[in-house]
Amino acid sequence: MGSEAEIVKAPAPPRLAGFARRAAGLALDLLYPPLCLHCETAVAAPDALCPRCFSLLRPISAPFCPVLGLPFEVPLGPEARSAEAIADPPPFDRARSAVLYNEVARKLVSRLKYGDRPELARLCARLMHGAGRELWAGDPVLVPVPLHRTRLFERRYNQSAELARALGRLAGLRVEPGLVRRTRPTRRQVGLSADARQRNVAGAFAVPAEAALRLGGRRVVIVDDVVTTGSTVKAVTRALNRAGIGNVDVISFARVVTGADLP
Ligand SMILES: [Zn+2]
DSSP states (O other): OOHHHHHSOOOOOHHHHHHHHHHHHHHHHHHSOOBOTTTOOBOSSSSOOOHHHHHHSOBOOSSBOTTTOOBOSSOOOTTOOOHHHHHSOOSSSEEEEEEEOOHHHHHHHHHHHHSOOHHHHHHHHHHHHHHTGGGSTTOOEEEEOOOOHHHHHHHSOOHHHHHHHHHHHHHTOOBOTTSSEESSOOOOOTTOOHHHHHHHHTTOEEOOTTHHHHHTTOOEEEEEEEESSSHHHHHHHHHHHHTTOOOEEEEEEEEOOTTSSOO
16 A cells, blocks of 8 residues: 555545435436346335235245244144154254245246346345344354356356355355365256155265364355255255264255145
């Protein structure tokens, strides 16, 4: 920092800059009114759904299984776990999801995956931030489920990493997109049975040996777009465990719940 820095023109005073930004925003809104991210009717604010589309989302709220985050029909008490969590305890501590995977959630996720709409990630992250509120205490690190680099190359876009970045900004949490690597390409999980899904992703992830040191004992929250059987997030958790990271939670935008309003 020498004399050069001093002769750089001073930036506009913050109040004026804020005014200019608001005026520019207003002009843009008149030219391009914000549209519902699902049906594209005009909405009042950007990065939002219209009231009708929003009402079609099915948020997952209490009562739910404290381990898997699966909704319960009726309250069963704070300690009650789902039959799935008892029969097959997952390697992670807690999983939470913002919404049930229904028709609207499916469309949002597919546009998040194949589109180039960063505002969709912001909308999903806002809902995930609320659904995962128990997970943010203690300053955990957000780790997105990685794509294999061949698929990343085809798609140029990892939706889980975009969700993690948007969530990190909202919650003020560190994001470590490179912490988990996919060591081999896996088949798409769509259409595979639960067993086949598990075999497909077993051992497909690796975490560098120095990762635990880098995190200094902090918890990890794995970020994914959709959790179906949970085989992917379980495989990622096991890779973290092998690297000495023992405290792992999971947050996803949508959750497939069998029998509940599936498309
Ligand atoms: Zn709409």
